[in-house]
Amino acid sequence: MKKKKTIGRIIYHVLVSAFGFLMVYPLLWMVMSSFKESNTIFRTASSLIPEKFTFANYATGWRGFTGITFATFFKNSMVISVIATIGSVFSSAIVAYGFTRSKFKGRGFLFTCMLVSMMLPFQVIMIPQFIWFKQLGWVGTYLPLIAPYFFGQGFFIFMIMGFMEGIPTELDEAAKIDGCSYYGIFGRIMLPLIVPSMVTAGIFSFMWRWDDFLAALLYISDPVKYPISIALKLFSDPGSTSDYGAMFAMATVSIVPAVLIFIFFQKYLVDGIANTGLKG
Amino acid sequence: MKSDKKEVKKVSPQVSHRRAKLTLWQKLNRQSTAGFVCVFPFTFGFFAFTLIPVIMSLYYSFTIFDTLSAPKFIGLQNYITLFSNDARFLKSLGVTFFFTFTSVPLRLVFALFVAMILVKATKISAIYRAVYYLPSIIGGSVAVAILWKRMFATDGVLNTILNSFFGLFGIDSSFDYAWLGSTNTAIWTLVILAVWQFGSSMLIFLSAIKQIPTSYYEAADVDGTSKYRQFFSITLPLLTPTVFFNLIMQMINGFLAFTQCYIITQGKPLDSTLFYTVYMYEKSFKDYAMGYGSAMAWIMLIIIGVITLLLFKTKKFWVVGEGEQ
Numbered sequence: 001m002k003k004k005k006t007i008g009r010i011i012y013h014v015l016v017s018a019f020g021f022l023m024v025y026p027l028l029w030m031v032m033s034s035f036k037e038s039n040t041i042f043r044t045a046s047s048l049i050p051e052k053f054t055f056a057n058y059a060t061g062w063r064g065f066t067g068i069t070f071a072t073f074f075k076n077s078m079v080i081s082v083i084a085t086i087g088s089v090f091s092s093a094i095v096a097y098g099f100t101r102s103k104f105k106g107r108g109f110l111f112t113c114m115l116v117s118m119m120l121p122f123q124v125i126m127i128p129q130f131i132w133f134k135q136l137g138w139v140g141t142y143l144p145l146i147a148p149y150f151f152g153q154g155f156f157i158f159m160i161m162g163f164m165e166g167i168p169t170e171l172d173e174a175a176k177i178d179g180c181s182y183y184g185i186f187g188r189i190m191l192p193l194i195v196p197s198m199v200t201a202g203i204f205s206f207m208w209r210w211d212d213f214l215a216a217l218l219y220i221s222d223p224v225k226y227p228i229s230i231a232l233k234l235f236s237d238p239g240s241t242s243d244y245g246a247m248f249a250m251a252t253v254s255i256v257p258a259v260l261i262f263i264f265f266q267k268y269l270v271d272g273i274a275n276t277g278l279k280g
Numbered sequence: 281m282k283s284d285k286k287e288v289k290k291v292s293p294q295v296s297h298r299r300a301k302l303t304l305w306q307k308l309n310r311q312s313t314a315g316f317v318c319v320f321p322f323t324f325g326f327f328a329f330t331l332i333p334v335i336m337s338l339y340y341s342f343t344i345f346d347t348l349s350a351p352k353f354i355g356l357q358n359y360i361t362l363f364s365n366d367a368r369f370l371k372s373l374g375v376t377f378f379f380t381f382t383s384v385p386l387r388l389v390f391a392l393f394v395a396m397i398l399v400k401a402t403k404i405s406a407i408y409r410a411v412y413y414l415p416s417i418i419g420g421s422v423a424v425a426i427l428w429k430r431m432f433a434t435d436g437v438l439n440t441i442l443n444s445f446f447g448l449f450g451i452d453s454s455f456d457y458a459w460l461g462s463t464n465t466a467i468w469t470l471v472i473l474a475v476w477q478f479g480s481s482m483l484i485f486l487s488a489i490k491q492i493p494t495s496y497y498e499a500a501d502v503d504g505t506s507k508y509r510q511f512f513s514i515t516l517p518l519l520t521p522t523v524f525f526n527l528i529m530q531m532i533n534g535f536l537a538f539t540q541c542y543i544i545t546q547g548k549p550l551d552s553t554l555f556y557t558v559y560m561y562e563k564s565f566k567d568y569a570m571g572y573g574s575a576m577a578w579i580m581l582i583i584i585g586v587i588t589l590l591l592f593k594t595k596k597f598w599v600v601g602e603g604e605q
Contacts, residue, residue, distance in 0.1 A: 233543055
């Protein structure tokens with residue numbers, strides 16, 4: 001009986017890990033190919049281990065195109081993602097505080113607006129937004145990619161609200177008695193307590209902004225300002241390069257931030273998805 | 281302590297009666313005003329970046345608008361042209377429906393299947409969970425889209441692997457099938473890419489399964505019910521609310537898919553993978569038919585709305601915990 005159980009367990013682990021290997025195989029293949037000599041990638045596509053391990057692809061890829069290196073594209077993406085994320089997380093937190101800790105006129109209406117904004121697809125408003133930003137002279141700058149996130153994002157407001165509701169109001173009242181203002185309560189009491197939910201929001205925001213392709217495609221046309229997603233797309237277009245080694249090397253570089261987040265903040269990612277259904 | 285608080289509450293109404301003497305700071309600090317002040321960024325952002333654009337979009341949809349000259353009102357003409365005289369529009373609508381109605385159910389079934397396997401707690405289940413979840417973290421990126429394009433190319437990974445696999449058995453197969461070049465298979469490469477990103481649904485299922493009380497299963501074990509029956513009589517019914525929520529969110533996202541199609545196939549071959557949003561993008565930002573594009577945006581919004589509504593209507597027939605109310 002015990003033997004049978006052990007065999008069953010071995011079969012389970014073999015199957016689950018084999019299947020898991022199959023799932024990450026494409027990614028592994030991409031990363032390993034980036035270390036192969038560029039002209040051998042497709043000849044040796046069925047083998048994961050490079051015949052000769054080389055960093056040459058990273059050197060050629062990093063040089064980028066039209067004289068702009070990938071350092072620029074990487075920095076651009078960082079600037080956009082970090083600023084938009086900081087704006088989004090802090091504005092969402094203060095809006096969430098207003099919704100949870102106050103009953104003001106029009107609260108119900110604005111709350112409905114928030115739910116609507118969560119469901120409303122970007123594609124529906126992208127045309128008028130484009131015209132709007134064009135009139136403001138924002139096209140070609142990072143403002144359209146950053147500014148809209150400084151006014152709270154529905155998903156994050158909703159998530160942080162859920163977290164705030166779990167914080168006892170006695171804390172607010174005690175601070176109020178001690179002479180703390182409504183805003184002071186937010187800064188001194190709430191903010192330190194909601195850090196976990198803000199980290200979760202920040203992680204998702206960063207990854208969404210990092211991967212954002214459509215908005216950058218609409219607004220950024222100057223190669224010096226390209227974020228990495230657009231640069232990578234142009235880098236891979238036929239004609240601009242047939243150096244697949246360099247292409248896979250830069251593709252690998254572009255997923256490094258997401259992989260690092262995945263490794264170091266996995267708990268927050270899993271909690272964020274499991275508890276609020278945020279898509280990864 | 282408690283008596284202190286009561287005293288303060290008794291005092292405070294008297295303070296608020298003396299409104300005339302309140303300074304601006306005290307006014308701003310009143311709970312009702314302060315709440316509004318905190319929510320103000322959202323209120324402003326919602327009007328400026330969402331509500332006004334939505335209304336403008338509806339107006340543009342009744343006009344011819346090339347961004348250079350003022351919009352010209354043409355009534356319902358854009359909508360009429362779309363449905364009666366634009367084969368590519370109808371094609372893209374069909375492709376998007378096909379993509380959504382294959383990839384979303386497949387992904388959910390797949391996610392549930394893997395969740396059922398991984399729910400069994402072992403010492404390394406956290407590692408398994410991470411491995412299965414990784415693709416959905418980076419699956420939406422441009423990097424993966426580029427990779428996908430190379431995987432299914434004529435001289436790509438899939439053909440090479442198939443050839444060396446058959447080579448193992450001494451069969452000299454020379455696969456050079458153009459997966460992306462055939463109207464039969466191109467759309468499926470995009471479906472596979474979408475299904476591959478099943479990780480976040482899997483995590484949601486995992487956490488929902490763990491919330492089912494073990495006593496249900498213990499009782500079923502006592503009755504001698506098979507594990508198979510337990511899944512269909514206990515687990516699945518109790519997961520239906522989770523399935524419902526996922527179905528709605530992913531249907532919406534399915535309709536909005538853009539990047540994968542734009543990079544991998546660009547609608548080729550013969551528009552067989554032309555996604556709705558890609559066509560809308562081409563019309564609006566390549567041909568500068570902004571009015572036409574806005575009409576497409578509104579049709580999309582209506583379709584999403586109708587599907588969501590229909591799903592809610594069917595809720596009482598299959599989602600557990602809804603029938604009794």
